[in-house]
Amino acid sequence: MEAYKEWVRRNRLWLSSIESLANTMTWFLPERLTSSELAPEALSTMVGLVTVMNEHIVATAPEISSTEFQVRPPEDPTFPWPLLLSVVKEVEVLVEMSSEHFLGRDQKWTPVAVVEALKAFMRLLVLHKSGYKMLIDGGETLNREEKPESSHCDVLGKSQIRGATPSSSNQPRAIQAMNKYRNNVGTRPSWLVAKPVATPPPPPPTQHFEPKSSAPIRKFKILGEVLLILRPFLYVMMIRRHGLRSWRPWLSALAIDATGMAILYGSTLFPDYVFGNKSIPRCVPSKQEKNEITRRQVLWALYLMRSPFFDLYTHRRLERVEKTLKPVPLFGSLAGKAVELIQGVQAFYTYTAGS
Numbered sequence: 001m002e003a004y005k006e007w008v009r010r011n012r013l014w015l016s017s018i019e020s021l022a023n024t025m026t027w028f029l030p031e032r033l034t035s036s037e038l039a040p041e042a043l044s045t046m047v048g049l050v051t052v053m054n055e056h057i058v059a060t061a062p063e064i065s066s067t068e069f070q071v072r073p074p075e076d077p078t079f080p081w082p083l084l085l086s087v088v089k090e091v092e093v094l095v096e097m098s099s100e101h102f103l104g105r106d107q108k109w110t111p112v113a114v115v116e117a118l119k120a121f122m123r124l125l126v127l128h129k130s131g132y133k134m135l136i137d138g139g140e141t142l143n144r145e146e147k148p149e150s151s152h153c154d155v156l157g158k159s160q161i162r163g164a165t166p167s168s169s170n171q172p173r174a175i176q177a178m179n180k181y182r183n184n185v186g187t188r189p190s191w192l193v194a195k196p197v198a199t200p201p202p203p204p205p206t207q208h209f210e211p212k213s214s215a216p217i218r219k220f221k222i223l224g225e226v227l228l229i230l231r232p233f234l235y236v237m238m239i240r241r242h243g244l245r246s247w248r249p250w251l252s253a254l255a256i257d258a259t260g261m262a263i264l265y266g267s268t269l270f271p272d273y274v275f276g277n278k279s280i281p282r283c284v285p286s287k288q289e290k291n292e293i294t295r296r297q298v299l300w301a302l303y304l305m306r307s308p309f310f311d312l313y314t315h316r317r318l319e320r321v322e323k324t325l326k327p328v329p330l331f332g333s334l335a336g337k338a339v340e341l342i343q344g345v346q347a348f349y350t351y352t353a354g355s
Contacts, residue, residue, distance in 0.1 A: 124229060
């Protein structure tokens, strides 16, 4: 196993190209997007699982220091939930297609709901273990990037760890006196301490413990993240109850997504307007979190591919484009193949792809 790991780490670029090519080729296999033929999807799932394992091997590779000694990265003693999340996402479409093949189109949503419930449970665990940071790629990637020093809204009680105390304006006089006495116990009188020569005064502290402002922001952000985590499971459960052609699941999922994103935007970028307190600092997201917010915005396009919106609007537009390009040589064939692929993707991938 160690020999295979070393081989993967040495040839990771070459392997990445081969895996991407193999995954692309599975889309052009016969009967790729039909429920009667599961072999192409099983092959695609196998390629995806191999890719996930190889990426995990590369990510856990020991770092080489300047002295050419191998320094292993800090190992997480807990279970690798991000890796398990990636594995579950790879097999989810195969579970959906198998359920439709053996149980029928209307009964397939029960196994899909079980998979979504498992994913939601694991994501809540990852959210808790990460200190309630924003999930990157649905929890598959660890949120390790540090935020700018001017932003400390994500961390609650960090000043308590450093020994800071709450602001004296929020304390009774008796507690202020006790804190002052406690801080002065064991210290030497000022007349015994040698005075330094031309020593600049220490910079004023830039962070204070403000429970009345930071606690609501943090809880608000956690609420938004939990809503976005539970949305796929709730969406599949509503499809299971009301049917795929009902507008209730579509509108409910869109409302949950919009509410969750609005909460994240408000608590991160505009907390002073949300809470009506201009003294609350803005939480500047890291580059990794900005990319994640952009990714979530792009996933909103999947609502155009979900029934009943797809059946009433998107599908008709695609048919018009296909009819317009059909007389054109080469472009007509490409347009027909593209519409066929889009219809196949819409039937199996769009309902769980954004989860």
